[in-house]
Amino acid sequence: MNWVESKxxxxxxxxxxxxxxxNSISAYINDINKLISFLEGKFKELPPDMVKLQHLREFVEWMNQKGVSPRTQARTISGIKSFYKYLxxxxxxxxDPTTLLESPKIGRKLPDILSDQEINDLINAIDLSKPEGxxxxxxxxxxxxxxxxxxxxxxxxxxxLHFDQEFIKIEGKGDKERLVPISKQAIEDINKYLIGYRKRxxxxxxSExxxxxxxRGKQLSRVMIFTIIKNLAQKINLKKNISPHTFRHSFASQLIDGGADLRAVQEMLGHESILTTEIYTHLDKDYLKDTVNRHHPRS
Incomplete structure:
Protein backbone atom coordinates (compact mmCIF):
# COMPACT_ATOMS: atom_id res chain seq x y z
CA MET A 1 0.00 0.00 0.00
CA ASN A 2 1.38 3.43 -0.95
CA TRP A 3 1.03 6.67 0.99
CA VAL A 4 -1.84 8.04 -1.12
CA GLU A 5 -3.99 4.93 -0.62
CA SER A 6 -3.17 4.57 3.08
CA LYS A 7 -3.91 8.24 3.76
CA ASN A 23 -10.53 20.39 11.33
CA SER A 24 -9.36 17.42 13.43
CA ILE A 25 -9.03 15.19 10.36
CA SER A 26 -6.95 17.84 8.60
CA ALA A 27 -4.65 18.06 11.64
CA TYR A 28 -4.07 14.28 11.65
CA ILE A 29 -3.41 14.19 7.89
CA ASN A 30 -1.00 17.10 8.27
CA ASP A 31 0.99 15.04 10.81
CA ILE A 32 1.32 12.24 8.25
CA ASN A 33 2.32 14.70 5.53
CA LYS A 34 5.18 15.97 7.72
CA LEU A 35 6.50 12.44 8.03
CA ILE A 36 6.13 11.80 4.29
CA SER A 37 8.01 15.00 3.48
CA PHE A 38 10.92 13.93 5.70
CA LEU A 39 11.03 10.36 4.36
CA GLU A 40 10.92 11.47 0.72
CA GLY A 41 13.84 13.79 1.31
CA LYS A 42 16.03 11.17 2.97
CA PHE A 43 14.96 7.66 2.03
CA LYS A 44 13.18 7.97 -1.35
CA GLU A 45 10.02 5.99 -2.07
CA LEU A 46 9.77 4.31 1.32
CA PRO A 47 6.16 3.00 1.60
CA PRO A 48 4.30 3.22 4.93
CA ASP A 49 4.54 -0.52 5.61
CA MET A 50 8.35 -0.41 5.34
CA VAL A 51 8.86 2.38 7.90
CA LYS A 52 10.78 1.22 10.97
CA LEU A 53 11.36 2.65 14.43
CA GLN A 54 14.78 3.99 13.41
CA HIS A 55 13.22 5.99 10.56
CA LEU A 56 10.77 7.52 13.01
CA ARG A 57 13.49 8.36 15.52
CA GLU A 58 15.40 10.15 12.77
CA PHE A 59 12.22 12.04 11.95
CA VAL A 60 11.93 13.19 15.58
CA GLU A 61 15.59 14.25 15.54
CA TRP A 62 14.91 16.17 12.31
CA MET A 63 12.05 18.04 14.03
CA ASN A 64 14.42 18.87 16.89
CA GLN A 65 16.97 20.32 14.48
CA LYS A 66 14.25 22.37 12.81
CA GLY A 67 13.42 23.93 16.18
CA VAL A 68 9.93 22.44 16.40
CA SER A 69 8.58 22.95 19.93
CA PRO A 70 8.20 19.90 22.23
CA ARG A 71 4.43 20.46 22.32
CA THR A 72 4.15 20.41 18.52
CA GLN A 73 6.45 17.37 18.35
CA ALA A 74 4.23 15.53 20.83
CA ARG A 75 1.14 16.41 18.81
CA THR A 76 2.74 15.19 15.56
CA ILE A 77 3.97 11.93 17.12
CA SER A 78 0.50 11.30 18.52
CA GLY A 79 -0.95 11.65 15.00
CA ILE A 80 1.62 9.24 13.54
CA LYS A 81 0.93 6.70 16.30
CA SER A 82 -2.77 6.89 15.48
CA PHE A 83 -2.04 6.31 11.78
CA TYR A 84 0.05 3.20 12.43
CA LYS A 85 -2.54 1.79 14.84
CA TYR A 86 -5.01 2.11 11.96
CA LEU A 87 -2.63 0.27 9.58
CA ASP A 96 3.59 -1.25 14.87
CA PRO A 97 6.88 0.71 14.51
CA THR A 98 5.60 3.48 16.81
CA THR A 99 5.23 1.26 19.90
CA LEU A 100 8.61 2.26 21.34
CA LEU A 101 8.62 5.79 19.89
CA GLU A 102 8.84 8.27 22.75
CA SER A 103 7.28 11.70 22.81
CA PRO A 104 9.13 14.66 24.35
CA LYS A 105 8.17 15.44 27.93
CA ILE A 106 6.21 18.66 28.11
CA GLY A 107 5.09 20.60 31.11
CA ARG A 108 1.43 21.32 31.55
CA LYS A 109 0.97 24.93 30.46
CA LEU A 110 -1.70 26.86 32.28
CA PRO A 111 -3.81 28.81 29.80
CA ASP A 112 -3.83 32.60 29.77
CA ILE A 113 -7.06 34.04 31.10
CA LEU A 114 -8.68 37.47 31.08
CA SER A 115 -10.15 39.26 34.05
CA ASP A 116 -13.75 40.43 33.89
CA GLN A 117 -12.45 44.00 33.60
CA GLU A 118 -10.21 43.13 30.64
CA ILE A 119 -13.14 41.48 28.87
CA ASN A 120 -15.29 44.57 29.53
CA ASP A 121 -12.50 46.77 28.13
CA LEU A 122 -12.38 44.65 24.95
CA ILE A 123 -16.15 44.83 24.53
CA ASN A 124 -16.22 48.58 25.19
CA ALA A 125 -13.58 49.03 22.47
CA ILE A 126 -16.00 47.73 19.81
CA ASP A 127 -17.20 50.51 17.51
CA LEU A 128 -20.98 50.11 17.63
CA SER A 129 -21.42 52.84 15.02
CA LYS A 130 -20.17 50.39 12.37
CA PRO A 131 -22.68 47.91 10.91
CA GLU A 132 -20.73 44.89 12.15
CA GLY A 133 -20.16 46.37 15.63
CA LEU A 161 -31.05 28.97 20.04
CA HIS A 162 -33.51 28.32 22.86
CA PHE A 163 -33.66 31.76 24.42
CA ASP A 164 -36.96 31.10 26.20
CA GLN A 165 -35.12 28.50 28.28
CA GLU A 166 -31.81 30.44 28.28
CA PHE A 167 -29.95 27.55 26.64
CA ILE A 168 -28.22 26.98 23.31
CA LYS A 169 -27.47 23.64 21.69
CA ILE A 170 -23.87 23.20 20.60
CA GLU A 171 -22.60 20.73 18.02
CA GLY A 172 -19.09 20.08 19.30
CA LYS A 173 -16.17 17.81 18.44
CA GLY A 174 -17.13 14.51 16.84
CA ASP A 175 -20.66 15.85 16.21
CA LYS A 176 -21.40 15.48 19.93
CA GLU A 177 -24.23 17.72 21.05
CA ARG A 178 -24.53 19.48 24.40
CA LEU A 179 -26.76 22.10 25.99
CA VAL A 180 -25.06 25.20 27.40
CA PRO A 181 -26.68 28.00 29.42
CA ILE A 182 -26.46 31.45 27.86
CA SER A 183 -26.48 34.73 29.78
CA LYS A 184 -29.20 37.34 29.53
CA GLN A 185 -26.58 39.83 28.29
CA ALA A 186 -25.56 37.55 25.42
CA ILE A 187 -29.23 36.94 24.52
CA GLU A 188 -29.86 40.69 24.45
CA ASP A 189 -26.83 41.34 22.24
CA ILE A 190 -27.72 38.53 19.82
CA ASN A 191 -31.27 39.84 19.47
CA LYS A 192 -29.96 43.34 18.75
CA TYR A 193 -27.64 41.87 16.11
CA LEU A 194 -30.45 39.87 14.51
CA ILE A 195 -32.68 42.93 14.18
CA GLY A 196 -30.08 45.59 13.43
CA TYR A 197 -27.62 43.74 11.16
CA ARG A 198 -28.49 40.23 10.10
CA LYS A 199 -32.06 41.07 9.09
CA ARG A 200 -30.73 43.55 6.51
CA SER A 207 -25.89 30.07 5.43
CA GLU A 208 -29.57 30.63 6.13
CA ARG A 216 -21.87 39.15 2.14
CA GLY A 217 -24.39 37.07 4.06
CA LYS A 218 -22.07 34.09 4.38
CA GLN A 219 -20.72 32.15 7.34
CA LEU A 220 -17.78 33.78 9.10
CA SER A 221 -14.41 32.03 9.00
CA ARG A 222 -12.45 31.06 12.09
CA VAL A 223 -9.64 33.36 10.90
CA MET A 224 -12.01 36.33 10.88
CA ILE A 225 -12.86 35.78 14.56
CA PHE A 226 -9.14 35.66 15.42
CA THR A 227 -8.59 38.91 13.49
CA ILE A 228 -11.46 40.74 15.21
CA ILE A 229 -10.16 39.79 18.66
CA LYS A 230 -6.51 40.62 17.85
CA ASN A 231 -7.56 44.07 16.59
CA LEU A 232 -9.54 44.78 19.76
CA ALA A 233 -6.58 43.71 21.92
CA GLN A 234 -4.32 46.14 20.03
CA LYS A 235 -6.92 48.88 20.38
CA ILE A 236 -6.86 48.71 24.20
CA ASN A 237 -3.10 48.00 24.28
CA LEU A 238 -3.63 44.62 25.95
CA LYS A 239 -0.24 42.98 26.50
CA LYS A 240 -1.56 39.41 26.74
CA ASN A 241 -1.44 37.23 23.63
CA ILE A 242 -5.12 36.33 23.25
CA SER A 243 -7.30 34.37 20.86
CA PRO A 244 -10.95 33.22 20.78
CA HIS A 245 -9.92 30.30 23.01
CA THR A 246 -8.85 32.75 25.72
CA PHE A 247 -12.51 33.53 26.36
CA ARG A 248 -13.21 29.81 26.78
CA HIS A 249 -10.32 29.55 29.26
CA SER A 250 -11.59 32.59 31.14
CA PHE A 251 -15.13 31.19 31.27
CA ALA A 252 -13.93 27.89 32.75
CA SER A 253 -11.39 29.36 35.14
CA GLN A 254 -13.81 31.88 36.61
CA LEU A 255 -16.47 29.20 37.12
CA ILE A 256 -13.99 26.95 38.94
CA ASP A 257 -12.62 29.82 41.02
CA GLY A 258 -16.20 30.70 41.96
CA GLY A 259 -16.77 27.20 43.32
CA ALA A 260 -18.55 25.56 40.36
CA ASP A 261 -18.73 21.76 40.28
CA LEU A 262 -15.99 20.30 38.08
CA ARG A 263 -18.37 17.83 36.42
CA ALA A 264 -20.76 20.65 35.49
CA VAL A 265 -17.91 22.64 33.93
CA GLN A 266 -16.76 19.53 32.05
CA GLU A 267 -20.27 19.13 30.63
CA MET A 268 -20.52 22.77 29.56
CA LEU A 269 -17.10 22.72 27.89
CA GLY A 270 -17.80 19.42 26.13
CA HIS A 271 -14.62 17.78 27.44
CA GLU A 272 -14.53 14.02 26.94
CA SER A 273 -12.25 13.55 29.96
CA ILE A 274 -12.48 15.40 33.25
CA LEU A 275 -8.66 15.43 33.30
CA THR A 276 -8.81 18.09 30.57
CA THR A 277 -11.12 20.21 32.72
CA GLU A 278 -8.88 19.89 35.77
CA ILE A 279 -6.32 22.26 34.26
CA TYR A 280 -8.69 25.06 35.30
CA THR A 281 -8.41 24.14 38.97
CA HIS A 282 -5.14 26.09 39.25
CA LEU A 283 -5.12 28.48 42.18
CA ASP A 284 -4.05 32.06 42.59
CA LYS A 285 -0.42 32.36 43.80
CA ASP A 286 -1.39 34.83 46.52
CA TYR A 287 -4.06 32.42 47.74
CA LEU A 288 -1.49 29.60 47.90
CA LYS A 289 0.94 31.75 49.87
CA ASP A 290 -1.80 32.94 52.19
CA THR A 291 -2.89 29.33 52.83
CA VAL A 292 0.65 28.30 53.79
CA ASN A 293 1.15 31.38 55.97
CA ARG A 294 -2.07 30.75 57.87
CA HIS A 295 -1.92 26.98 58.30
CA HIS A 296 1.70 25.73 58.19
CA PRO A 297 3.50 25.46 61.55
CA ARG A 298 6.75 26.89 60.16
CA SER A 299 5.06 30.05 58.88
Whole structure:
Protein backbone atom coordinates (compact mmCIF):
# COMPACT_ATOMS: atom_id res chain seq x y z
CA MET A 1 0.00 0.00 0.00
CA ASN A 2 1.38 3.43 -0.95
CA TRP A 3 1.03 6.67 0.99
CA VAL A 4 -1.84 8.04 -1.12
CA GLU A 5 -3.99 4.93 -0.62
CA SER A 6 -3.17 4.57 3.08
CA LYS A 7 -3.91 8.24 3.76
CA UNK A 8 -7.23 7.98 1.93
CA UNK A 9 -8.24 4.95 3.98
CA UNK A 10 -7.09 6.59 7.22
CA UNK A 11 -9.06 9.73 6.45
CA UNK A 12 -12.22 7.67 5.89
CA UNK A 13 -11.56 5.85 9.17
CA UNK A 14 -11.28 9.15 11.09
CA UNK A 15 -14.44 10.51 9.49
CA UNK A 16 -16.69 7.45 9.61
CA UNK A 17 -15.52 5.44 12.61
CA UNK A 18 -14.04 8.14 14.83
CA UNK A 19 -16.62 10.79 13.80
CA UNK A 20 -13.99 13.54 13.91
CA UNK A 21 -14.58 17.04 12.59
CA UNK A 22 -12.93 18.17 9.36
CA ASN A 23 -10.53 20.39 11.33
CA SER A 24 -9.36 17.42 13.43
CA ILE A 25 -9.03 15.19 10.36
CA SER A 26 -6.95 17.84 8.60
CA ALA A 27 -4.65 18.06 11.64
CA TYR A 28 -4.07 14.28 11.65
CA ILE A 29 -3.41 14.19 7.89
CA ASN A 30 -1.00 17.10 8.27
CA ASP A 31 0.99 15.04 10.81
CA ILE A 32 1.32 12.24 8.25
CA ASN A 33 2.32 14.70 5.53
CA LYS A 34 5.18 15.97 7.72
CA LEU A 35 6.50 12.44 8.03
CA ILE A 36 6.13 11.80 4.29
CA SER A 37 8.01 15.00 3.48
CA PHE A 38 10.92 13.93 5.70
CA LEU A 39 11.03 10.36 4.36
CA GLU A 40 10.92 11.47 0.72
CA GLY A 41 13.84 13.79 1.31
CA LYS A 42 16.03 11.17 2.97
CA PHE A 43 14.96 7.66 2.03
CA LYS A 44 13.18 7.97 -1.35
CA GLU A 45 10.02 5.99 -2.07
CA LEU A 46 9.77 4.31 1.32
CA PRO A 47 6.16 3.00 1.60
CA PRO A 48 4.30 3.22 4.93
CA ASP A 49 4.54 -0.52 5.61
CA MET A 50 8.35 -0.41 5.34
CA VAL A 51 8.86 2.38 7.90
CA LYS A 52 10.78 1.22 10.97
CA LEU A 53 11.36 2.65 14.43
CA GLN A 54 14.78 3.99 13.41
CA HIS A 55 13.22 5.99 10.56
CA LEU A 56 10.77 7.52 13.01
CA ARG A 57 13.49 8.36 15.52
CA GLU A 58 15.40 10.15 12.77
CA PHE A 59 12.22 12.04 11.95
CA VAL A 60 11.93 13.19 15.58
CA GLU A 61 15.59 14.25 15.54
CA TRP A 62 14.91 16.17 12.31
CA MET A 63 12.05 18.04 14.03
CA ASN A 64 14.42 18.87 16.89
CA GLN A 65 16.97 20.32 14.48
CA LYS A 66 14.25 22.37 12.81
CA GLY A 67 13.42 23.93 16.18
CA VAL A 68 9.93 22.44 16.40
CA SER A 69 8.58 22.95 19.93
CA PRO A 70 8.20 19.90 22.23
CA ARG A 71 4.43 20.46 22.32
CA THR A 72 4.15 20.41 18.52
CA GLN A 73 6.45 17.37 18.35
CA ALA A 74 4.23 15.53 20.83
CA ARG A 75 1.14 16.41 18.81
CA THR A 76 2.74 15.19 15.56
CA ILE A 77 3.97 11.93 17.12
CA SER A 78 0.50 11.30 18.52
CA GLY A 79 -0.95 11.65 15.00
CA ILE A 80 1.62 9.24 13.54
CA LYS A 81 0.93 6.70 16.30
CA SER A 82 -2.77 6.89 15.48
CA PHE A 83 -2.04 6.31 11.78
CA TYR A 84 0.05 3.20 12.43
CA LYS A 85 -2.54 1.79 14.84
CA TYR A 86 -5.01 2.11 11.96
CA LEU A 87 -2.63 0.27 9.58
CA UNK A 88 -2.16 -2.49 12.18
CA UNK A 89 -5.91 -2.82 12.63
CA UNK A 90 -6.39 -3.06 8.85
CA UNK A 91 -3.73 -5.76 8.56
CA UNK A 92 -1.46 -3.63 6.38
CA UNK A 93 1.38 -4.11 8.88
CA UNK A 94 2.12 -6.90 11.36
CA UNK A 95 4.17 -4.83 13.81
CA ASP A 96 3.59 -1.25 14.87
CA PRO A 97 6.88 0.71 14.51
CA THR A 98 5.60 3.48 16.81
CA THR A 99 5.23 1.26 19.90
CA LEU A 100 8.61 2.26 21.34
CA LEU A 101 8.62 5.79 19.89
CA GLU A 102 8.84 8.27 22.75
CA SER A 103 7.28 11.70 22.81
CA PRO A 104 9.13 14.66 24.35
CA LYS A 105 8.17 15.44 27.93
CA ILE A 106 6.21 18.66 28.11
CA GLY A 107 5.09 20.60 31.11
CA ARG A 108 1.43 21.32 31.55
CA LYS A 109 0.97 24.93 30.46
CA LEU A 110 -1.70 26.86 32.28
CA PRO A 111 -3.81 28.81 29.80
CA ASP A 112 -3.83 32.60 29.77
CA ILE A 113 -7.06 34.04 31.10
CA LEU A 114 -8.68 37.47 31.08
CA SER A 115 -10.15 39.26 34.05
CA ASP A 116 -13.75 40.43 33.89
CA GLN A 117 -12.45 44.00 33.60
CA GLU A 118 -10.21 43.13 30.64
CA ILE A 119 -13.14 41.48 28.87
CA ASN A 120 -15.29 44.57 29.53
CA ASP A 121 -12.50 46.77 28.13
CA LEU A 122 -12.38 44.65 24.95
CA ILE A 123 -16.15 44.83 24.53
CA ASN A 124 -16.22 48.58 25.19
CA ALA A 125 -13.58 49.03 22.47
CA ILE A 126 -16.00 47.73 19.81
CA ASP A 127 -17.20 50.51 17.51
CA LEU A 128 -20.98 50.11 17.63
CA SER A 129 -21.42 52.84 15.02
CA LYS A 130 -20.17 50.39 12.37
CA PRO A 131 -22.68 47.91 10.91
CA GLU A 132 -20.73 44.89 12.15
CA GLY A 133 -20.16 46.37 15.63
CA UNK A 134 -23.20 44.79 17.27
CA UNK A 135 -22.39 41.47 15.63
CA UNK A 136 -18.87 41.53 17.09
CA UNK A 137 -20.23 42.43 20.53
CA UNK A 138 -22.72 39.56 20.36
CA UNK A 139 -19.99 37.12 19.32
CA UNK A 140 -17.65 38.02 22.17
CA UNK A 141 -20.46 37.95 24.73
CA UNK A 142 -21.41 34.49 23.44
CA UNK A 143 -17.81 33.21 23.54
CA UNK A 144 -17.42 34.41 27.12
CA UNK A 145 -20.93 33.55 28.32
CA UNK A 146 -20.93 29.99 26.96
CA UNK A 147 -17.25 28.98 26.83
CA UNK A 148 -17.42 27.98 23.17
CA UNK A 149 -14.66 26.83 20.85
CA UNK A 150 -14.23 29.16 17.87
CA UNK A 151 -15.47 26.42 15.51
CA UNK A 152 -18.60 26.08 17.64
CA UNK A 153 -19.21 29.83 17.46
CA UNK A 154 -18.96 30.10 13.67
CA UNK A 155 -21.19 27.04 13.25
CA UNK A 156 -23.84 28.14 15.77
CA UNK A 157 -27.28 27.73 14.21
CA UNK A 158 -30.42 29.82 14.59
CA UNK A 159 -32.40 26.62 15.11
CA UNK A 160 -30.21 25.78 18.13
CA LEU A 161 -31.05 28.97 20.04
CA HIS A 162 -33.51 28.32 22.86
CA PHE A 163 -33.66 31.76 24.42
CA ASP A 164 -36.96 31.10 26.20
CA GLN A 165 -35.12 28.50 28.28
CA GLU A 166 -31.81 30.44 28.28
CA PHE A 167 -29.95 27.55 26.64
CA ILE A 168 -28.22 26.98 23.31
CA LYS A 169 -27.47 23.64 21.69
CA ILE A 170 -23.87 23.20 20.60
CA GLU A 171 -22.60 20.73 18.02
CA GLY A 172 -19.09 20.08 19.30
CA LYS A 173 -16.17 17.81 18.44
CA GLY A 174 -17.13 14.51 16.84
CA ASP A 175 -20.66 15.85 16.21
CA LYS A 176 -21.40 15.48 19.93
CA GLU A 177 -24.23 17.72 21.05
CA ARG A 178 -24.53 19.48 24.40
CA LEU A 179 -26.76 22.10 25.99
CA VAL A 180 -25.06 25.20 27.40
CA PRO A 181 -26.68 28.00 29.42
CA ILE A 182 -26.46 31.45 27.86
CA SER A 183 -26.48 34.73 29.78
CA LYS A 184 -29.20 37.34 29.53
CA GLN A 185 -26.58 39.83 28.29
CA ALA A 186 -25.56 37.55 25.42
CA ILE A 187 -29.23 36.94 24.52
CA GLU A 188 -29.86 40.69 24.45
CA ASP A 189 -26.83 41.34 22.24
CA ILE A 190 -27.72 38.53 19.82
CA ASN A 191 -31.27 39.84 19.47
CA LYS A 192 -29.96 43.34 18.75
CA TYR A 193 -27.64 41.87 16.11
CA LEU A 194 -30.45 39.87 14.51
CA ILE A 195 -32.68 42.93 14.18
CA GLY A 196 -30.08 45.59 13.43
CA TYR A 197 -27.62 43.74 11.16
CA ARG A 198 -28.49 40.23 10.10
CA LYS A 199 -32.06 41.07 9.09
CA ARG A 200 -30.73 43.55 6.51
CA UNK A 201 -28.34 41.12 4.85
CA UNK A 202 -28.94 39.22 1.65
CA UNK A 203 -28.25 35.81 3.17
CA UNK A 204 -26.50 33.14 1.12
CA UNK A 205 -28.72 30.06 0.77
CA UNK A 206 -26.05 27.82 2.34
CA SER A 207 -25.89 30.07 5.43
CA GLU A 208 -29.57 30.63 6.13
CA UNK A 209 -29.46 28.74 9.44
CA UNK A 210 -26.07 30.15 10.55
CA UNK A 211 -26.26 32.81 13.27
CA UNK A 212 -23.18 34.96 12.69
CA UNK A 213 -22.62 36.14 9.10
CA UNK A 214 -20.23 38.43 7.24
CA UNK A 215 -21.35 41.42 5.16
CA ARG A 216 -21.87 39.15 2.14
CA GLY A 217 -24.39 37.07 4.06
CA LYS A 218 -22.07 34.09 4.38
CA GLN A 219 -20.72 32.15 7.34
CA LEU A 220 -17.78 33.78 9.10
CA SER A 221 -14.41 32.03 9.00
CA ARG A 222 -12.45 31.06 12.09
CA VAL A 223 -9.64 33.36 10.90
CA MET A 224 -12.01 36.33 10.88
CA ILE A 225 -12.86 35.78 14.56
CA PHE A 226 -9.14 35.66 15.42
CA THR A 227 -8.59 38.91 13.49
CA ILE A 228 -11.46 40.74 15.21
CA ILE A 229 -10.16 39.79 18.66
CA LYS A 230 -6.51 40.62 17.85
CA ASN A 231 -7.56 44.07 16.59
CA LEU A 232 -9.54 44.78 19.76
CA ALA A 233 -6.58 43.71 21.92
CA GLN A 234 -4.32 46.14 20.03
CA LYS A 235 -6.92 48.88 20.38
CA ILE A 236 -6.86 48.71 24.20
CA ASN A 237 -3.10 48.00 24.28
CA LEU A 238 -3.63 44.62 25.95
CA LYS A 239 -0.24 42.98 26.50
CA LYS A 240 -1.56 39.41 26.74
CA ASN A 241 -1.44 37.23 23.63
CA ILE A 242 -5.12 36.33 23.25
CA SER A 243 -7.30 34.37 20.86
CA PRO A 244 -10.95 33.22 20.78
CA HIS A 245 -9.92 30.30 23.01
CA THR A 246 -8.85 32.75 25.72
CA PHE A 247 -12.51 33.53 26.36
CA ARG A 248 -13.21 29.81 26.78
CA HIS A 249 -10.32 29.55 29.26
CA SER A 250 -11.59 32.59 31.14
CA PHE A 251 -15.13 31.19 31.27
CA ALA A 252 -13.93 27.89 32.75
CA SER A 253 -11.39 29.36 35.14
CA GLN A 254 -13.81 31.88 36.61
CA LEU A 255 -16.47 29.20 37.12
CA ILE A 256 -13.99 26.95 38.94
CA ASP A 257 -12.62 29.82 41.02
CA GLY A 258 -16.20 30.70 41.96
CA GLY A 259 -16.77 27.20 43.32
CA ALA A 260 -18.55 25.56 40.36
CA ASP A 261 -18.73 21.76 40.28
CA LEU A 262 -15.99 20.30 38.08
CA ARG A 263 -18.37 17.83 36.42
CA ALA A 264 -20.76 20.65 35.49
CA VAL A 265 -17.91 22.64 33.93
CA GLN A 266 -16.76 19.53 32.05
CA GLU A 267 -20.27 19.13 30.63
CA MET A 268 -20.52 22.77 29.56
CA LEU A 269 -17.10 22.72 27.89
CA GLY A 270 -17.80 19.42 26.13
CA HIS A 271 -14.62 17.78 27.44
CA GLU A 272 -14.53 14.02 26.94
CA SER A 273 -12.25 13.55 29.96
CA ILE A 274 -12.48 15.40 33.25
CA LEU A 275 -8.66 15.43 33.30
CA THR A 276 -8.81 18.09 30.57
CA THR A 277 -11.12 20.21 32.72
CA GLU A 278 -8.88 19.89 35.77
CA ILE A 279 -6.32 22.26 34.26
CA TYR A 280 -8.69 25.06 35.30
CA THR A 281 -8.41 24.14 38.97
CA HIS A 282 -5.14 26.09 39.25
CA LEU A 283 -5.12 28.48 42.18
CA ASP A 284 -4.05 32.06 42.59
CA LYS A 285 -0.42 32.36 43.80
CA ASP A 286 -1.39 34.83 46.52
CA TYR A 287 -4.06 32.42 47.74
CA LEU A 288 -1.49 29.60 47.90
CA LYS A 289 0.94 31.75 49.87
CA ASP A 290 -1.80 32.94 52.19
CA THR A 291 -2.89 29.33 52.83
CA VAL A 292 0.65 28.30 53.79
CA ASN A 293 1.15 31.38 55.97
CA ARG A 294 -2.07 30.75 57.87
CA HIS A 295 -1.92 26.98 58.30
CA HIS A 296 1.70 25.73 58.19
CA PRO A 297 3.50 25.46 61.55
CA ARG A 298 6.75 26.89 60.16
CA SER A 299 5.06 30.05 58.88
Missing amino acids: KGYESFLRLEKSLSQ LMEGVIEN QRNKAMIETLYSCGLRVSELVNLKLSN LKVDKD NILFLNR
